[in-house]
Amino acid sequence: MTESGASARERIVAGAADMISRRGLNATSIRETAKHARAPLGSTYHYFPEGKQQLVTEAVRYTGEWTTRSLRKELQAGPVAGLLAFLALWRKIVVDSDFRAGCPVLAVSIEEPAAGQTSAALAAAADVFAAWEGLLADSLREHGVEPERAAQLATLIVAAVEGTVAMCRAKRSTEPLDRTAEQLRTLIRAAVEG
Amino acid sequence: MTESGASARERIVAGAADMISRRGLNATSIRETAKHARAPLGSTYHYFPEGKQQLVTEAVRYTGEWTTRSLRKELQAGPVAGLLAFLALWRKIVVDSDFRAGCPVLAVSIEEPAAGQTSAALAAAADVFAAWEGLLADSLREHGVEPERAAQLATLIVAAVEGTVAMCRAKRSTEPLDRTAEQLRTLIRAAVEG
DNA sequence: TCTTGTTTATAACAATTGTCATAGCCTACA
């Protein structure tokens, strides 16, 4: 295994996730992904013999893993802290990219799979959403929120964050994030205390 | 002016909006848009001399117009009724398309404009979001919600709905919409009554 | 050193993309 910094394979996956988060799924070509990772095109099909579908699926999972790790860690300080960290994570991506990048999981979710077949990448996206919701719902329940309300709130939080990030990109402003953050924070606080 | 049902121009715009809502911006080609509208490719560049950029921009505005019209009408019965109608509108699109279609405005928002230039379509998307937020915030204020809270709530609602539609597509289920609907409804009710 | 398996390097393929040009049709008005 040849290493140069991270492995070439990992660089390709991470680069694909970044490019998908900017341009969307279909506008991200394997050639440019390889170039972006300074890996040759041949290597891409060596590492991902099932082609683009496989690469995209792994990119979604990759994004899911590190965001989930971050969310789980921050939730140890309670649901409000977890929410704020989750928001901060996406805010950084949006701001650092000058409003050009967002969430690759969302990007994959809104591009129709090719005719007839169900997409592995889409299933991976659903899993990531479910993981986030699960972590948030668990934390809320641990802080006294009844199960059904916790599940509803978790879904609302994930959906609102994803939608807000997209709105920030369109408006080229972080104001939507500020507003959503404020409302979600008071909402969680009320649920936990009530 | 040759009419066949709606004008060819309008058919092209509406078809483009539908295709973008399924496949995303970059995967929607002008050729297929024309075919989908049963219009010749030549006509597309006749009606939209500025090319794809213009067509996409008009598709976003088109979507914005009829959703805004619907939202404004339903809000006359109060903010909760408006919310429910807004949710029902998107639910119908998601369900009728077997979880393949979503919101074209969101789709345009998350695909990076070509290097350096700012995209007219992206600006149109921002306008649509702002229009929805404005209508919701106005209604909330009219029902006694203080201005800042109304604005925050309006942003949260739009973001949550957009995010939820995407989650429904990934999961191939309307459950996210059910959960979000429930939470947003009680949230609005509390704000209006409080 | 020789050999085996991983990685890279190139080239080619059919298909599709946005865009443009040009020639024809076809309707409406004089």
Added chain:
DNA sequence: TGTAGGCTATGACAATTGTTATAAACAAGA
């Protein structure tokens, strides 16, 4: 009837797409 202008039809262009094939370079173990 004729003529102008909106619309259609068709074809071409360079570029890019996903994918496959093939051969060279390379690494490490025998």
